[in-house]
Amino acid sequence: MKALSFRQPRAEQVVRGEKSVDIRTWQVAYRGTLVVHASSQRRDGRCRLLGFDPDALDYGALIGTVDLVDITPVDEEAYEALRDHHLLDGPFPGEPCYAWHLANPRRFEHPIPYRGRTRLFEVEVDLEGVPLSQPQALYRAVPPPEPDPDRPFVLYTVPEPDGGYRVALYQWLTRNGERERRAPGAMWGVELGGDPLRAVADHLLEALRANGYRATDLARAAGRDKPFYLDEPTGVRLALILLAVKPLSRYDRIEAIGEGVRAMGDEEAYYWFSKCSDGPHAQRAQRALRVLLAGE
Numbered sequence: 001m002k003a004l005s006f007r008q009p010r011a012e013q014v015v016r017g018e019k020s021v022d023i024r025t026w027q028v029a030y031r032g033t034l035v036v037h038a039s040s041q042r043r044d045g046r047c048r049l050l051g052f053d054p055d056a057l058d059y060g061a062l063i064g065t066v067d068l069v070d071i072t073p074v075d076e077e078a079y080e081a082l083r084d085h086h087l088l089d090g091p092f093p094g095e096p097c098y099a100w101h102l103a104n105p106r107r108f109e110h111p112i113p114y115r116g117r118t119r120l121f122e123v124e125v126d127l128e129g130v131p132l133s134q135p136q137a138l139y140r141a142v143p144p145p146e147p148d149p150d151r152p153f154v155l156y157t158v159p160e161p162d163g164g165y166r167v168a169l170y171q172w173l174t175r176n177g178e179r180e181r182r183a184p185g186a187m188w189g190v191e192l193g194g195d196p197l198r199a200v201a202d203h204l205l206e207a208l209r210a211n212g213y214r215a216t217d218l219a220r221a222a223g224r225d226k227p228f229y230l231d232e233p234t235g236v237r238l239a240l241i242l243l244a245v246k247p248l249s250r251y252d253r254i255e256a257i258g259e260g261v262r263a264m265g266d267e268e269a270y271y272w273f274s275k276c277s278d279g280p281h282a283q284r285a286q287r288a289l290r291v292l293l294a295g296e
Contacts, residue, residue, distance in 0.1 A: 003035035003123045004068075005116035008059065009052040011038035013087060015064035015107040021085035022100040025093070027071045028120055035123050036064045036105075037116040045156040045168020045191055048227075061111035062123065070101040091278050148172075151211060153235025154227040157218060158191070165218075166193025167204065169239055171277075192242045199254040200241050203262065207238045236273045237261050243276050244289050253294040260293030 006014060006022070013019035014036050040060035047054035074082070076092040082099055109131040114123065152172040157165045168191040197204070205215045211230050218228075230238065240261045245254045261269065275285035 001033065001035055001123050001127060002030060002120050003037050003062065003116070004120060005037040005039050005118070007039040007041055007043060008054070008057045009043075009047045009050050010087075011036055011063060012052065012057055014066055014102060015105050017105045019085070019087050020102050021082050022102060023074065023079070023086050023088055023093070024098050024100055025096050026119070027073075027098045027100075030120065031068055031070070033065050034068050034102075034120075035062050035127065036066055037061070037114060038063050038111070039116055043168075043191070044158040045170070048156055049154070049168075049170050058111040060113060060115065062108065062114045062125075062127075063111045064105060064107040065127075066102045066106070067104045068100060069103050072099050072101070073097070074099045148229045151229035151231045151235075153230040153232065153239070155207075155230060155238075156227045158193075160193060164193070166191055166197060167242070169235070169242055171235060171239070190239060190242045190246070192246055195251075196245045196248060196254055199251050200245060200258050203238065203241050203258050207234045210234045233266060233269070236269050237264070240269060240273055240276060240289070243286050244293070248290070248294075253290070256294040257290060 004022075005011075010019060010022075014022070038058045038061050042054060042059060044054040047057065072078075073095075074097045075095070078099070079086075079092040079097065086099065112125065112127075112130070114125065154170050154172070156168045156170075158168055159165050192200075205218065207230055208215065208218060208228060211228070211234060213228055241258050244257045244261070248254050248257075264272070272285070272289055276282055276289060
C-alpha cells in the first residue's frame with residue numbers, strides 16, 4: 001500500500017478529517033488509499049501555536065489512512081480559496097503547486113512505528129485487519145494564544161534533551177480584516193537553537209526587555225504553553241536575525257548580522273522582513289541579507 005509522510009501536526013489534522021487538502025509542489029497519477037505517516041521531525045513551537053500538545057502526538061509511525069481522490073493544479077487565487085481546507089497560513093508558495101484532495105480519513109487504534117521516505121512510498125508491512133477508529137479530537141490540549149493587536153509576534157521556548165532550549169517565533173497577520181497566525185519563514189515558521197541561538201542571545205534578551213519581560217523569564221518558560229508577546233518593530237528585527245543566522249556556524253558572521261539588523265532604521269528593517277519572510281524567493285532574500293551584512 002502506498003504511503004505519504006506528513007510532519008506534525010499536519011498528520012494529526014489529516015487523520016482527524018480537519019485537513020482535506022494537502023499542498024505539494026509535485027503530482028502523481030495514483031488515486032486511492034494512502035497510509036498516513038507521521039514524520040519523526042518535531043516542530044514543537046508550531047504544534048503549540050496550532051493548539052496541540054507536541055508530546056502527545058505520534059512521530060515516526062503509520063497512524064491511519066486517507067483516500068486520495070484527486071490532484072489539481074493551484075494558482076494564487078485557488079490557494080486562497082482552499083485555505084480553510086489546506087490549513088496553511090503562509091502565502092502562496094509559487095508554481096508548480098498542486099492540491100491533493102483527501103477524503104475518508106481513518107485512524108489506526110495504535111500507531112505502527114515505521115521509517116518514512118520522501119514522496120509516495122510503499123509500506124512493506126501487512127496492514128490488513130489493523131484496527132481502525134474514527135477520527136476524534138484526542139490531542140488538542142493547548143489553546144492557541146489570542147492575538148494582541150499591539151504585540152503581533154509570539155515567541156515560544158522549546159526544551160531540548162540536553163537541558164537547553166530553542167526558540168520558535170511566529171507572527172499574527174491581518175487577512176480579510178481578522179488576525180491570523182503565520183510563521184515569519186513562509187509556512188514553516190522560524191526556529192533556532194544550539195550555537196547560533198547562543199550567539200544571538202543578547203538580541204533575544206534585548207527583544208524581551210523591550211516588551212517588559214526579564215532576562216530570567218526566558219529559561220523558566222521552556223516548554224510552557226504561554227508565549228512571549230513582542231511588538232512589531234522588535235519582532236521584525238528578531239525575525240530577521242533568526243532567519244538570517246540559522247544556517248551559519250561562524251560566530252563573527254552571526255555577530256555581524258545581529259549588529260547590522262540592530263543598526264537598521266525601521267523602513268529598512270521592514271523592507272528586508274517583507275522580502276525574507278514572504279513568497280517563493282524568501283530564501284534568496286535571506287542569502288542576500290547575509291551577503292550584505294556578513295559578506296557570506
